[in-house]
Amino acid sequence: MSIFRGIKTTEARVGIVGLYSSGKTVLLTSLINHLQDHDPDRFRFGKPGTHLRRFTVEQPDRDWTAFNYTGHREGLVHTGLWPSKTTDRSQYVCRFERSDWRFSDCLLKLYDLPGERIADAEMFGLDFTGWSERVLDRFTNDITYRAHTASFLDAIARPDASEGELLAAYRLALANLILNFKPLIAPSTFLLDLKGQLARPSAPDVLATARHCGIDVENQFCPLPANLRRNGTELFESFSARYNRYVEQVVVPTISAFRSCTALVVLIDIAALLAGGVGMYDDNREIVQGLFDVLDPGENTLFGPVARALSKTFLPHSWRPGWITRVAFVAPKLDLVHPLDRDRMVNLMRRMVGRYASDRNGLRHEYFNVASAVSTKTLPHGPSGPRVMSGIPLRGADGRRIHPGEEQRFTTSELPDDWPLEWPLGRYAFPEVYPRMPARKDYPPDQVNVDKLATFVIE
Ligand SMILES: Nc1nc2c(ncn2[C@@H]2O[C@H](COP(=O)(O)OP(=O)(O)OP(=O)(O)O)[C@@H](O)[C@H]2O)c(=O)[nH]1
Ligand SMILES: [Mg+2]
Numbered sequence: 001m002s003i004f005r006g007i008k009t010t011e012a013r014v015g016i017v018g019l020y021s022s023g024k025t026v027l028l029t030s031l032i033n034h035l036q037d038h039d040p041d042r043f044r045f046g047k048p049g050t051h052l053r054r055f056t057v058e059q060p061d062r063d064w065t066a067f068n069y070t071g072h073r074e075g076l077v078h079t080g081l082w083p084s085k086t087t088d089r090s091q092y093v094c095r096f097e098r099s100d101w102r103f104s105d106c107l108l109k110l111y112d113l114p115g116e117r118i119a120d121a122e123m124f125g126l127d128f129t130g131w132s133e134r135v136l137d138r139f140t141n142d143i144t145y146r147a148h149t150a151s152f153l154d155a156i157a158r159p160d161a162s163e164g165e166l167l168a169a170y171r172l173a174l175a176n177l178i179l180n181f182k183p184l185i186a187p188s189t190f191l192l193d194l195k196g197q198l199a200r201p202s203a204p205d206v207l208a209t210a211r212h213c214g215i216d217v218e219n220q221f222c223p224l225p226a227n228l229r230r231n232g233t234e235l236f237e238s239f240s241a242r243y244n245r246y247v248e249q250v251v252v253p254t255i256s257a258f259r260s261c262t263a264l265v266v267l268i269d270i271a272a273l274l275a276g277g278v279g280m281y282d283d284n285r286e287i288v289q290g291l292f293d294v295l296d297p298g299e300n301t302l303f304g305p306v307a308r309a310l311s312k313t314f315l316p317h318s319w320r321p322g323w324i325t326r327v328a329f330v331a332p333k334l335d336l337v338h339p340l341d342r343d344r345m346v347n348l349m350r351r352m353v354g355r356y357a358s359d360r361n362g363l364r365h366e367y368f369n370v371a372s373a374v375s376t377k378t379l380p381h382g383p384s385g386p387r388v389m390s391g392i393p394l395r396g397a398d399g400r401r402i403h404p405g406e407e408q409r410f411t412t413s414e415l416p417d418d419w420p421l422e423w424p425l426g427r428y429a430f431p432e433v434y435p436r437m438p439a440r441k442d443y444p445p446d447q448v449n450v451d452k453l454a455t456f457v458i459e
Pocket of ligand 2: 084
């Protein structure tokens with residue numbers, strides 16, 4: 001190792017995953033802002049007193065588009081709006097020196113993706129038959145799924161159903177699932193196609209005709225039961241080929257990059273899961289479990305712990321296997337939850353997903369509750385109860401978006417100590433607010449625990 005700073009570079013690759021709207025893009029925007037304009041008093045990064053210097057932005061890797069940091073930051077300030085929904089995967093690359101690393105600078109690569117895509121992750125490494133079985137197993141054995149996909153299950157039970165009928169029935173099933181707050185929608189292009197077009201809220205039959213399930217309209221597929229998966233039949237062969245193309249084009253590029261990250265940030269939007277009902281919780285848990293199977297954090301079979309340690313030193317740089325050694329479970333939007341309940345966010349997250357990480361050898365994991373851009377204030381006990389907050393409401397009483405107006409008071413739900421056995425949609429409510437963002441470009445937003453999270457994942 002050289003004693004001259006900058007000669008050695010330590011690369012940290014951090015992938016952010018989480019359902020749509022869980023706060024990935026806002027988290028990255030806030031993190032980049034704080035690294036770029038680092039103030040050790042407002043962002044306690046690394047060992048106490050650490051400061052950053054010589055921050056530079058670099059080009060993303062080949063095949064990746066650049067994360068639009070400047071656009072998101074400017075948008076937050078000048079239009080006062082949260083970043084728009086992510087429609088494509090992107091990467092942000094930067095380099096900086098940190099005073100607690102004496103012999104090395106840091107090359108940091110951050111990865112963002114549209115939340116919809118993580119429902120496709122389970123396709124990685126599965127062929128069409130394996131994927132069909134996985135999906136049909138869920139549709140037939142889970143009561144909620146069975147109810148929402150009944151007409152599709154009927155269609156695949158008919159030996160003479162045409163390709164068009166099967167696809168139409170599958171799309172109707174996906175539409176029903178979306179409208180019942182089930183986020184496990186695959187292929188995810190049904191929700192967000194490769195041109196970035198989003199499914200707009202409408203009746204199930206309208207959605208089913210407006211959308212497609214595949215790379216494009218010509219290349220749609222749906223899961224098939226064993227009796228329809230006969231080699232040589234046109235239905236099976238064409239669905240298999242379309243599925244393979246989908247996996248190659250949509251799933252593999254993203255998942256392989258995330259697999260070779262050094263750290264993974266898994267966002268679990270506790271408030272949204274409570275507000276969305278038990279079905280959303282179940283799906284989010286299944287998605288995290290599926291992601292762990294596919295991303296394979298911790299020690300994997302290819303390189304055991306000893307081989308991994310040796311390969312770090314002895315293999316040429318480009319040969320060193322990448323793998324996830326750290327997972328941060330993050331409950332975002334802490335500022336939407338009253339301070340009385342903020343520790344409960346962490347407990348709920350631990351109970352929901354902790355076992356996936358603790359089951360894996362050689363994986364460090366920690367839990368954080370964070371606010372990327374604090375946008376509410378806490379007020380003293382009011383007549384309506386202790387959980388009074390204020391902020392600029394994002395939605396009206398009917399749930400529709402409204403223009404930003406005056407700051408208003410509102411109350412938030414109390415968080416339970418543990419997940420209830422069942423809870424309906426809407427039992428819990430955590431009103432969304434417009435962002436509060438300093439206009440000064442070099443003054444990053446107020447954050448909570450984004451610094452602790454960064455210290456853990458950038459190692
Ligand atoms: N109050 C508050 N709201 C937040 C915060 N972070 C995110 N949000 C809210 O969550 C919404 C979604 O955040 P995004 O970062 O766009 O979510 P995402 O995970 O990137 O979503 P996709 O791009 O759809 O996958 C925002 O529009 C805000 O309403 C935060 O720190 N505080
Ligand atoms: Mg996003």
